[in-house]
Amino acid sequence: MSVKSQLRDLNVRPRKGLGQNFLVSRGVLDHIVDAAQVAAEDVVLEIGPGLGVLTRALAGRAKRVVAVEIDPVLVVNLREQLQDCGNVEIVGGDVLALDVPRLIMGDVLAVPSGGTYKVVANIPYYITSAVIRHLLEAKLKPSLIVLMVQKEVAQRITAVPGEMSLLSVSVQFYGTPHLVHHVPAGAFYPVPRVDSAILRIEPRADPRLDDSEIDGFFQVVRAGFGQKRKQLRNSLAQGLRLPASAIDQGMSNAALDPERRAQTLSVEEWIALYRALEAAKQGR
Secondary structure (H helix, E strand, O other), rough: OOOOHHHHHHOOOOOHHHHHOEEEEEHHHHHHHHHOOOOOEEEEEEEOOOHHHHHHHOOOOOEEEEEEEEEEEEEHHHHHHOOOOOOOOEOOHHHHOOOOHHHHHHHOOOOOOOOEEEEEEEEEEEHHHHHHHHHHHHOOOOOOOOOEEEEHHHHOOOOOOOOHHHHHHHHHEEEEEEEEEEEOOOHHEEEOOOOOEEEEEOOOOOOOOOOOHHHHHHHHHHHHHHHOOOOOOHHHHHHHHHHHHHHHHHHHHHOOOOOOOHHHHOOOHHHHHHHHHHHHOOOO
């Protein structure tokens, strides 16, 4: 049965407010599952299962699948359509309001202590950044994240120094992103105005900074990108409200040219700059 027919039978119209665009291409679905490298021992958290087509494909490979859907009408349908899949659990709710570690370690996913899980998601474009941050900042991080996102967003996330943004630094701080496959707008119903891409993120096993340093680090990064057209030293001085002398000392200690601009720095250089500025503030 086609996606249009299923929606008609359910008396459901795609809701623009929820960013609902349903995947209709079987080939793209296979690309998503392959990108996630789902194996028989895997536990998978799926976000935005929609009509459950991807959910069923994941269930055919994984040990267990938990699908989180925000639309209550679709939740009811998913539970009916997937009742023959004994390894699937449907959870109704907003993933951004859910405690991921509790969801993972509790009765729903039943991941053993010290275990891990993968995330597969076809999410609305407008919550992409929030979902990525929610997952990457969770105490229990996934071993792999595969997302369907707007093509432009995928390109921004996978950017290299010279084209970096606050978004790319934020994601690359926590993991390594890869643009896996381009997806044309025609692979969805309704057809969105933009093309999409399959993005795979491999979270880092070892944190780059201590938890107590992360807020301070991103304060520096946000300040740096606050005035994109300005030299980094000027953006930092204004955004952090620090004397120019402290900024100059910090940039010098981090071996950074004061005329650099924020988009040219790598994540490693941002970390070096953060540490140098902290030392400069403390007079070291």
